[in-house]
Amino acid sequence: xxxxxxxxxxxxxxxxxxxxxxxxxxxxxxxxxxxxxxxxxxxxxxxxxxxxxxxxxxxxxxxxxxxxxxxxxxxxxxxxxxxxxxxxxxxxxxxxxxxxxxxxxxxxxxxxxxxxxxxxxxxxxxxxxxxxx
Numbered sequence: 001x002x003x004x005x006x007x008x009x010x011x012x013x014x015x016x017x018x019x020x021x022x023x024x025x026x027x028x029x030x031x032x033x034x035x036x037x038x039x040x041x042x043x044x045x046x047x048x049x050x051x052x053x054x055x056x057x058x059x060x061x062x063x064x065x066x067x068x069x070x071x072x073x074x075x076x077x078x079x080x081x082x083x084x085x086x087x088x089x090x091x092x093x094x095x096x097x098x099x100x101x102x103x104x105x106x107x108x109x110x111x112x113x114x115x116x117x118x119x120x121x122x123x124x125x126x127x128x129x130x131x132x133x
Contacts, residue, residue, distance in 0.1 A: 003065055011058075018050035069087065070110060073091070086110050
């Protein structure tokens, strides 16, 4: 709950930085010269060009959130102990070292999920990059 409550702040800073970067580019100056209003410039030009990096950044944020939630669950600070989660499974594997497959399979799922999210982020970045022809 707390991760979702405060997790948007870093993304909002990233969106704001993209808007500030894009407002100084030549196409905004050209749109102003053509007489477009600020709202038209934002909706037609700045927003689409700012959302591309933000969309490509989202899978990396999701992988960070998964890792944070898993870490909190492992420490016993996340969801209740009776709720199944990757962190709870890792904690159970640590408590039962004789059942090594619990830790190994949970770790493999966690690494696989994070790697797939990183690959999705890289693919989105490559697909949406306007400088790439």
